[in-house]
Amino acid sequence: xxxxxxxxxxxILFLMTFGAQTGAQKVERLEPASWWIGxxxxxxxxxxxxxxxxxxxxxxxxxxxxxxxxxxxxxxxYLFLDLKIAPEARAGxxxxxxxxxxxxxxxxxxxxxxxxxxxxxxxGFNQSDAIYLIMPDRFANGNPDNDEIKGMQEKPDRSExxxxxxxxxxxxxxxxxxxxDMGFTSIWLNPVLENxxxxxxxxxxxxxxxxxxxxxxxxxxxxxxxxxxxxQKGIKMIMDMVFNHCGSQHWWMKDLPTHDWVHQYPEFIRSxxxxxxxxxxxxxxxxxxxxxxxxFDTTMPDMNLGNELVKNYLIQNSIWWIEFVGLQGIRMDTxxxxxxxxxxxxxxxxxxxxxxxxxxxxxxxxxPSKLVYWQKDFPNQDGYNSQMKSLMDFPMAEALGSxxxxxxxxxxxxxxxxxxxxxxxxxxxxxxxxxxAENHDMGRMAHFYNSDxxxxxxxxxxxxxxxxxPQWYYGSxxxxxxxxxxxxxxxxxxxxxxxxxxxxxxxxxEGRTQVQNEVFDYLTKVMNYRKxxxxxxxxxxxxxxxxxxxxxxxRYLNDxxxxxxxNNHADNDTAVDLSRFSEILRKYSAGTEVTSGRxxxxxxxxxxxxxSALIIELE
Numbered sequence: 001x002x003x004x005x006x007x008x009x010x011x012i013l014f015l016m017t018f019g020a021q022t023g024a025q026k027v028e029r030l031e032p033a034s035w036w037i038g039x040x041x042x043x044x045x046x047x048x049x050x051x052x053x054x055x056x057x058x059x060x061x062x063x064x065x066x067x068x069x070x071x072x073x074x075x076x077x078y079l080f081l082d083l084k085i086a087p088e089a090r091a092g093x094x095x096x097x098x099x100x101x102x103x104x105x106x107x108x109x110x111x112x113x114x115x116x117x118x119x120x121x122x123x124g125f126n127q128s129d130a131i132y133l134i135m136p137d138r139f140a141n142g143n144p145d146n147d148e149i150k151g152m153q154e155k156p157d158r159s160e161x162x163x164x165x166x167x168x169x170x171x172x173x174x175x176x177x178x179x180x181d182m183g184f185t186s187i188w189l190n191p192v193l194e195n196x197x198x199x200x201x202x203x204x205x206x207x208x209x210x211x212x213x214x215x216x217x218x219x220x221x222x223x224x225x226x227x228x229x230x231x232q233k234g235i236k237m238i239m240d241m242v243f244n245h246c247g248s249q250h251w252w253m254k255d256l257p258t259h260d261w262v263h264q265y266p267e268f269i270r271s272x273x274x275x276x277x278x279x280x281x282x283x284x285x286x287x288x289x290x291x292x293x294x295x296f297d298t299t300m301p302d303m304n305l306g307n308e309l310v311k312n313y314l315i316q317n318s319i320w321w322i323e324f325v326g327l328q329g330i331r332m333d334t335x336x337x338x339x340x341x342x343x344x345x346x347x348x349x350x351x352x353x354x355x356x357x358x359x360x361x362x363x364x365x366x367x368p369s370k371l372v373y374w375q376k377d378f379p380n381q382d383g384y385n386s387q388m389k390s391l392m393d394f395p396m397a398e399a400l401g402s403x404x405x406x407x408x409x410x411x412x413x414x415x416x417x418x419x420x421x422x423x424x425x426x427x428x429x430x431x432x433x434x435x436x437a438e439n440h441d442m443g444r445m446a447h448f449y450n451s452d453x454x455x456x457x458x459x460x461x462x463x464x465x466x467x468x469x470p471q472w473y474y475g476s477x478x479x480x481x482x483x484x485x486x487x488x489x490x491x492x493x494x495x496x497x498x499x500x501x502x503x504x505x506x507x508x509x510e511g512r513t514q515v516q517n518e519v520f521d522y523l524t525k526v527m528n529y530r531k532x533x534x535x536x537x538x539x540x541x542x543x544x545x546x547x548x549x550x551x552x553x554x555r556y557l558n559d560x561x562x563x564x565x566x567n568n569h570a571d572n573d574t575a576v577d578l579s580r581f582s583e584i585l586r587k588y589s590a591g592t593e594v595t596s597g598r599x600x601x602x603x604x605x606x607x608x609x610x611x612s613a614l615i616i617e618l619e
Contacts, residue, residue: 026050027108029251030096031211031313032320034111037089039319040352043068045312046096046110048079049252056098056105064089065112071309078257080309085112115323122322124358125186125236125329127431128537130464130527131471132184135440136192136217137164137202139474140171140498149215153198153249156216158499161489162200169218171498173226178507180233182520183527187230188238188331188471190440192217197249197299203440203492204240205333206247206299210317224325236328238360239321243314243343244334245300253301261310262301263293270294271302275336275365279373281381292337305342315346319353328358332388335361336374340384347387360390360434368395368423377428393433393468396420400437400462401448404455404568404611407549414551414568417462421543421553424467431538435463436471443484444491445476453479453515454611457522458566461595461613464526465555465564467541472527477520478506525595526615535560542584550574550608554584561588561618567608575607588618 029049048058054076060067064086071080081096094110125131141147147156147166157163169192179187191204194214204214213223227237246253246262256262271294277283278291295302305311321327330350335343347359365371372378376389399416406413424430437459438445449455456479463470475495482491497505505511512520530536535557543553549568554561561584567574578585591600594615600606608614 025052025056025098026106027053027096027098030108030110032316033109033211034113034324035083035085035320036113036115036323037064037085037091038087038115039085041349042086043082043084044316045309046081046083047257047309047313048081048096048108049077050106052076053079053098056100059097059099060094061097062089062092062094062112065094073258073309075255075257077255083110116326119323119326120354121356122326122328122354123356124354125238125469126358126537127469128531129185129236129469130183130530131186131188131238131434131469132179132182132474133188133190133436133439133471134172134474135167135190135203135492136169136172137167137204138492139167139495140175141166141500142168142170142172142174143218144500146216146218152196152216154196154201158494161487161492162202164202164216165494165499166216167494167498168216169213169222169226173222173229175498175507176230176233176235180235182477182524183529183531184472185234185531186236186238186329188329189240191240191242191333192223195247197247200299201247203488205242206245206249206297207242208247208250210246210314211320220324227325227327231326231328237325238329238331238358239325239327240331240333241318241321242333243303243305243346244337245296245302248299248301250301257309258307260304260307263295263304268295268298270298271296271337275363276370278336278340279370279380279382292339296334296337303338305339311339311342311345315349318346318350322350322354322357330357330359332359332361335386335388336363336365340386344385344387351387358390359388360392361386361388362392364392364394366395366398368420368426371395372426375427375429378426389429390432390434390469392439392471393420393435395423396433396435396466396468397437397442400459401443404449404458408546408568413549414546414566417566418543418546418551421466421541424541431467433468434471435466435468436473437463438473438476438484438491439471440473440492441484441488442491444473444480444482446479446481447483447491451479451481452611453519456519458568458611458613460519460523460526461564461615462566464530465536465562465615466553467555470527470530472523477523478512478516479519522595529594529615533562535562544581547580548574550576552576552581554581556584559587562594563591563614563616563618565606565608565614565616567610567612569610571610573607573609575605577605578603585618591616591618593617 027050031047035044054072066084069082097107158165193207194209194212195201196208272290277288363374399420403416484491497507539555539557551566
């Protein structure tokens with residue numbers, strides 16, 4: 001009798017406790033919280049998070065929306081719901097209810113939206129574009145009121161090179177005319193999503209919420225307004241995305257959905273960063289595993305895209321941002337590090353919804369023979385196809401960083417540039433490569449050229465005329481210096497004039513020095529010429545071996561042609577006999593140098609000043 005009473009009391013206490021728990025249950029997160037009607041893929045997988053949410057039964061009652069599958073995982077605080085959206089569904093708020101028995105315990109709302117008109121035909125960036133790369137925290141502070149946000153861990157400190165400085169989306173929007181006037185038609189922003197880390201979170205690569213713009217930069221709506229404003233001024237927006245890792249303070253790191261949501265070890269293990277292991281047919285599994293499964297940094301847990309739920313979450317997130325803000329491009333950070341099959345699937349799923357959209361992958365690989373593994377349609381031995389047409393041209397960047405500092409020789413000086421172009425036979429799509437001299441991870445151009453503005457102008461001429469899509473790093477037009485190997489903070493400076501109270505305003509000619517204006521004006525002339533030059537957008541290349549420190553190449557298309565002459569002599573002006581180039585020059589009798597306006601009525605001899613470039617439009 002006593003035993004029966006004890007059992008009954010335990011049962012009553014259990015039911016009371018369970019009832020209290022379920023009564024208090026609520027959906028803390030629903031991601032994504034909105035989706036669109038009319039995608040080629042009619043299904044969306046919704047992550048639901050809430051204490052013991054898996055103990056409840058989800059239900060959806062909305063015309064045109066069907067709950068196809070409920071996925072429970074090892075953590076009862078998560079459910080994943082596969083919803084199928086019929087083409088005839090109407091925009092509205094889809095109520096997702098969670099029941100215990102017949103009683104609804106909690107609910108959440110998925111907002112169903114109509115796609116923007118012509119969304120699927122959105123054009124990405126291409127060879128007609130020139131890209132301006134901006135680190136948002138360091139460019140311009142349009143709204144000082146958002147510099148410090150209550151509840152966010154890191155506070156602003158402009159005196160700290162690795163601190164938050166206060167640049168934001170409003171500051172960028174205020175400078176769109178400035179960027180457009182320089183001749184740039186696309187902006188690549190380093191990541192703008194929330195990085196609520198205790199320190200050094202300004203760069204954006206330790207994401208703590210994949211659906212929220214960092215409030216110190218602005219809001220989701222302000223991001224959309226920036227993209228819309230850019231489009232009106234002929235500027236496309238490229239979003240920097242990260243699939244390889246998240247921030248250590250991401251909300252799910254305290255309560256992971258599955259043990260394999262991120263790659264875990266008994267203790268921290270850093271990636272070896274050896275990307276050659278991925279394509280190497282002889283690579284040891286241990287080396288390959290450390291490349292792709294090791295963490296990028298102590299604050300950046302390595303995401304496991306081999307987990308179908310992780311992969312789907314990130315793919316959907318990228319589609320959500322494209323549709324929500326109207327992006328024209330994505331730059332994918334650390335492209336070769338995650339599961340390569342998952343990354344190829346991502347490209348295909350994005351292109352299925354946006355056929356003309358552009359994605360460029362960061363594959364920091366110095367040799368074309370290894371880089372081509374990551375370009376679409378290369379006949380890899382293992383059958384892998386990345387589906388990624390556009391890549392960052394690191395071989396060219398590294399060659400350019402050395403070429404102008406060296407004398408001509410076998411494999412040195414301007415021969416480096418010739419040799420990188422000669423490797424274009426490897427690429428299926430060489431004109432889709434993004435060419436650059438520097439970025440937010442490398443040393444500033446003025447650093448490796450020792451502030452030699454003549455070398456900088458030669459590099460500008462090359463980037464503006466060589467095949468591919470040029471990318472420029474903000475502030476280098478001001479001859480900013482900084483050694484990226486020594487300090488990332490040193491190459492991520494504030495743009496003078498971007499903050500209230502700045503002593504100088506380099507957004508104006510009056511606020512720039514004579515040397516800064518010399519480089520700024522040259523860059524502006526080259527990029528604005530390139531903006532309207534079909535031959536530089538789509539033309540073929542013909543180049544001649546460098547001789548006597550002079551490298552000459554041509555871009556040609558139908559009857560149009562541009563001749564580029566680079567003289568790498570430190571002190572000597574060089575008179576060049578043009579008869580050597582008769583196989584193309586016989587079609588032309590004169591030319592005009594596009595940055596100076598100087599006319600060349602005869603194409604027999606041209607003198608190229610020391611350490612300079614000539615860009616001559618042929619007639």
